[in-house]
Amino acid sequence: xxxxxxxxxxxxxxxxxxxxxxxxxxxxxxxxxxxxxxxxxxxxxxxxxxxxxxxxxxxxxxxxxxxxxxxxxxxxxxxxxxxxxxxxxxxxxxxxxxxxxxxxxxxxxxxxxxxxxxxxxxxxxxxxxxxx
Amino acid sequence: xxxxxxxxxxxxxxxxxxxxxxxxxxxxxxxxxxxxxxxxxxxxxxxxxxxxxxxxxxxxxxxxxxxxxxxxxxxxxxxxxxxxxxxxxxxxxxxxxxxxxxxxxxxxxxxxxxxxxxxxxxxxxxxxxxxxxxxxxxxxxxxxxxxxxxxxxxxxxxxxxxxxxxxxxxxxxxxxxxxxxxxxxxxxxxxx
Numbered sequence: 001x002x003x004x005x006x007x008x009x010x011x012x013x014x015x016x017x018x019x020x021x022x023x024x025x026x027x028x029x030x031x032x033x034x035x036x037x038x039x040x041x042x043x044x045x046x047x048x049x050x051x052x053x054x055x056x057x058x059x060x061x062x063x064x065x066x067x068x069x070x071x072x073x074x075x076x077x078x079x080x081x082x083x084x085x086x087x088x089x090x091x092x093x094x095x096x097x098x099x100x101x102x103x104x105x106x107x108x109x110x111x112x113x114x115x116x117x118x119x120x121x122x123x124x125x126x127x128x129x130x131x132x
Numbered sequence: 133x134x135x136x137x138x139x140x141x142x143x144x145x146x147x148x149x150x151x152x153x154x155x156x157x158x159x160x161x162x163x164x165x166x167x168x169x170x171x172x173x174x175x176x177x178x179x180x181x182x183x184x185x186x187x188x189x190x191x192x193x194x195x196x197x198x199x200x201x202x203x204x205x206x207x208x209x210x211x212x213x214x215x216x217x218x219x220x221x222x223x224x225x226x227x228x229x230x231x232x233x234x235x236x237x238x239x240x241x242x243x244x245x246x247x248x249x250x251x252x253x254x255x256x257x258x259x260x261x262x263x264x265x266x267x268x269x270x271x272x273x274x275x276x277x278x279x280x281x282x283x284x285x286x287x288x289x290x291x292x293x294x295x296x297x298x299x300x301x302x303x304x305x306x307x308x309x310x311x312x313x314x315x316x317x318x319x320x321x322x323x324x
Binding site for chain 1: 195196197221222223224225226227292293295296
């Protein structure tokens with residue numbers, strides 16, 4: 001019994017650590033690609049910046065699906081499907097898989113901004129998300 | 133001798149399955165009796181069945197409900213999987229490895245491969261030369277949903293569009309689409 005308890009604790013705490021370690025590893029990677037220091041405030045501005053989505057004919061930003069309050073669930077603006085909160089503090093499943101992070105950066109930057117995000121922008125956004 | 137008999141029975145039951153699936157499609161609406169009969173009789177093959185591939189389930193349920201492979205022919209899935217960077221106006225691109233694993237799963241579980249009544253009826257409703265990309269635009273789908281007014285779908289914030297299968301078919305995650313277990317959110321239990 002005690003053993004299960006300890007194991008659960010270990011799993012929970014390692015999940016929280018997982019996002020920190022993965023984000024740090026990503027930031028290191030972005031620096032090698034030419035990025036400088038990272039800034040959560042700049043990340044927030046990017047998160048809210050509106051762009052014209054040509055196929056949709058509407059202004060969109062990252063919060064269009066993820067919601068502006070990162071501790072709350074979002075909603076896919078086209079299908080209506082629930083998207084779990086982006087803040088690692090309330091959602092331990094967030095930002096703990098580098099491959100998943102990069103997959104969604106590629107898709108969502110292209111769709112929302114019409115281009116890929118730079119290493120600097122990705123680092124600023126991750127720093128912003130991780131701070132929530 | 134014994135073996136001959138065995139094969140005979142197998143052949144006969146194969147023919148029966150085939151003809152009843154045909155009846156279900158051609159006489160749908162008028163042919164209620166046949167459909168009922170078939171459901172009780174061939175219960176095992178009556179469901180579209182749950183999704184059995186982890187990569188498909190994870191990747192293709194991120195933005196919407198993961199649609200059962202048995203609702204589209206193989207050629208449709210191949211076309212969908214070859215155009216993920218422009219997926220119904222969305223970017224759903226994947227790395228090659230994952231894309232091939234999912235394509236393989238969809239191809240081997242497509243409507244042309246599965247012997248259940250939904251897949252057979254679906255396949256029959258699609259022209260041989262056509263490659264539909266949407267389940268919700270096939271004539272089988274349209275026929276099955278023809279009595280549902282727009283106010284219950286596009287005019288219903290809890291549904292939004294016909295693509296949102298799970299909002300009405302609460303058993304859809306387990307591969308169950310039986311018309312007797314459908315509820316349209318905000319409206320009373322659906323009855324014909």
